[in-house]
Amino acid sequence: AQKITQTQPGMFVQEKEAVTLDCTYDTSDQSYGLFWYKQPSSGEMIFLIYQGSYDEQNATEGRYSLNFQKARKSANLVISASQLGDSAMYFCAMRGGYNFNKFYFGSGTKLNVKP
Amino acid sequence: NAGVMQNPRHLVRRRGQEARLRCSPMKGHSHVYWYRQLPEEGLKFMVYLQKENIIDESGMPKERFSAEFPKEGPSILRIQQVVRGDSAAYFCASSPDRGRSPLHFGNGTRLTVT
Numbered sequence: 708a709q710k711i712t713q714t715q716p717g718m719f720v721q722e723k724e725a726v727t728l729d730c731t732y733d734t735s736d737q738s739y740g741l742f743w744y745k746q747p748s749s750g751e752m753i754f755l756i757y758q759g760s761y762d763e764q765n766a767t768e769g770r771y772s773l774n775f776q777k778a779r780k781s782a783n784l785v786i787s788a789s790q791l792g793d794s795a796m797y798f799c800a801m802r803g804g805y806n807f808n809k810f811y812f813g814s815g816t817k818l819n820v821k822p
Numbered sequence: 823n824a825g826v827m828q829n830p831r832h833l834v835r836r837r838g839q840e841a842r843l844r845c846s847p848m849k850g851h852s853h854v855y856w857y858r859q860l861p862e863e864g865l866k867f868m869v870y871l872q873k874e875n876i877i878d879e880s881g882m883p884k885e886r887f888s889a890e891f892p893k894e895g896p897s898i899l900r901i902q903q904v905v906r907g908d909s910a911a912y913f914c915a916s917s918p919d920r921g922r923s924p925l926h927f928g929n930g931t932r933l934t935v936t
Binding site: 808 | 855857863864865867870877878911913915920921922924925926927929930
C-alpha cells in the first residue's frame with residue numbers, strides 16, 4: 708500500500724527566510740511521481756512542483772525546490788525567501804500503483820509566514 | 823483554456839435529500855478523480871474515472887455514493903439520502919494521462935447537510 712507522511716502539522720517561518728516542509732513516502736513501486744500542492748485559505752488546490760522517481764536532478768520551480776532522496780524515500784519541499792502569501796496548507800502527494808491509478812495525499816502542513 | 827469547473831460551489835441539503843456534484847474536466851483531459859476533504863484535514867481519495875469507466879472506486883463508501891463520467895457531459899458525484907457526516911468539501915481533479923502530469927483541481931463544492 709502507498710503511504711504519504713507529513714510529520715509537521717504546523718510550521719512558522721520568518722518572512723524572507725527559507726523553510727523546508729518534510730514528506731516521506733512508502734511504496735513498493737519502481738516508478739512513481741511525487742507532487743506538492745498549496746492550498747491557501749480560499750480553498751483551491753494549486754500545483755507547485757513535480758519529481759519523477761527516475762529523475763536524477765532535484766526539481767526546481769522558481770522559489771520552490773524539491774529535495775528528493777530516493778534511498779530515504781523523502782521528498783521535502785524547500786521554499787526560499789518566504790513571502791506572506793506563502794501562508795497556506797501544503798500537501799505532498801504521490802502517483803503510483805498499478806497503471807499509475809493511485810494518487811495519494813499526505814495530511815498536510817500548515818505554514819505561517821511571519822512579517 | 824478553462825480550468826476544471828465544479829458546480830455548485832456551495833450546496834445545502836437537508837438530511838435524507840440527494841446531492842449532485844458536477845465536474846467538467848479541463849479540455850483534453852479524460853481522467854477524473856474525486857476527493858473529499860474535511861476541515862483541517864487532507865484529501866481522501868474517493869473514485870477515479872475515465873470516460874464511461876470507473877477505474878478505481880476503492881475510496882467510495884459502499885452505500886449512497888455513486889459516480890459517473892459519461893461520454894458526453896460532466897462527471898457527476900451523487901450522494902443519496904445525505905447525512906450530517908457527509909458535510910465536507912468535495913474536490914474534482916483531472917489530468918490528460920496517468921504519467922507525469924499533475925492533477926488539476928477545481929475549486930471544490932462545499933456540501934452542508936442540515
